[in-house]
Amino acid sequence: GQQVMQIPQYQHVQEGEDFTTYCNSSTTLSNIQWYKQRPGGHPVFLIQLVKSGEVKKQKRLTFQFGEAKKNSSLHITATQTTDVGTYFCAGVFGNEKLTFGTGTRLTIIP
Amino acid sequence: NAGVTQTPKFQVLKTGQSMTLQCAQDMNHEYMSWYRQDPGMGLRLIHYSVGAGITDQGEVPNGYNVSRSTTEDFPLRLLSAAPSQTSVYFCASSRTQLRPEAFFGQGTRLTVV
Numbered sequence: 001g002q003q004v005m006q007i008p009q010y011q012h013v014q015e016g017e018d019f020t021t022y023c024n025s026s027t028t029l030s031n032i033q034w035y036k037q038r039p040g041g042h043p044v045f046l047i048q049l050v051k052s053g054e055v056k057k058q059k060r061l062t063f064q065f066g067e068a069k070k071n072s073s074l075h076i077t078a079t080q081t082t083d084v085g086t087y088f089c090a091g092v093f094g095n096e097k098l099t100f101g102t103g104t105r106l107t108i109i110p
Numbered sequence: 111n112a113g114v115t116q117t118p119k120f121q122v123l124k125t126g127q128s129m130t131l132q133c134a135q136d137m138n139h140e141y142m143s144w145y146r147q148d149p150g151m152g153l154r155l156i157h158y159s160v161g162a163g164i165t166d167q168g169e170v171p172n173g174y175n176v177s178r179s180t181t182e183d184f185p186l187r188l189l190s191a192a193p194s195q196t197s198v199y200f201c202a203s204s205r206t207q208l209r210p211e212a213f214f215g216q217g218t219r220l221t222v223v
Contacts, residue, residue, distance in 0.1 A: 006152075009150065033211065033212075035212075041216075042200060042214040042215060042216055042217050043153070043200070043202075043212070043214050044214070045211050045212060045213070048211060088152065088153065090153075090212075097143065097155060097158055097168070098143075098155070098212060099155075100145075100152045100153040100154075101152055102150065102151060102152035103152050
């Protein structure tokens with residue numbers, strides 16, 4: 001089946017450092033979404049990217065969708081303790097259902 | 111606004127027992143789905159439904175049944191629990207399949223002994 005690969009699996013950063021997680025698909029995506037899951041919580045929708053080359057920002061978070069619509073990234077500038085959690089990308093192939101990546105668990109060292 | 115409600119939050123089953131995980135949404139969403147989450151595996155789709163009376167299999171459907179008799183409810187049934195079904199289960203809903211921004215329930219942590 002179609003898969004979305006996400007790296008890295010874990011990331012430990014000092015508070016104030018930047019963080020990036022990447023998603024890749026072997027086939028073109030209709031759109032890609034990003035979710036955040038706090039420890040012990042449930043995934044919460046962050047954003048959806050639809051257009052080739054699209055860039056969206058939410059405060060310190062920057063989301064990008066590749067020109068070929070096969071890859072995406074989430075970048076957090078100057079991490080804070082509130083950023084702790086697991087970040088998932090989820091791709092949509094054609095009109096099909098969401099396919100989640102394996103997630104990147106972010107821990108912050110104060 | 112309750113959103114997506116899952117019950118129970120925690121459950122321990124013995125191997126071979128059956129049970130139903132409940133999921134209800136009050137947003138009039140057409141699309142509902144069940145995922146299981148295991149360490150290092152992300153969220154894997156079990157079953158989904160694009161509307162009342164319509165269900166289909168996801169990536170890991172074996173050992174699970176679903177039905178969708180109403181728009182609001184989408185229960186997940188474990189037919190004969192196995193230790194491999196120990197996991198955290200999430201129900202999610204979306205307005206439609208083409209508007210797939212998903213709203214998740216709080217999850218059910220299931221342990222099969």
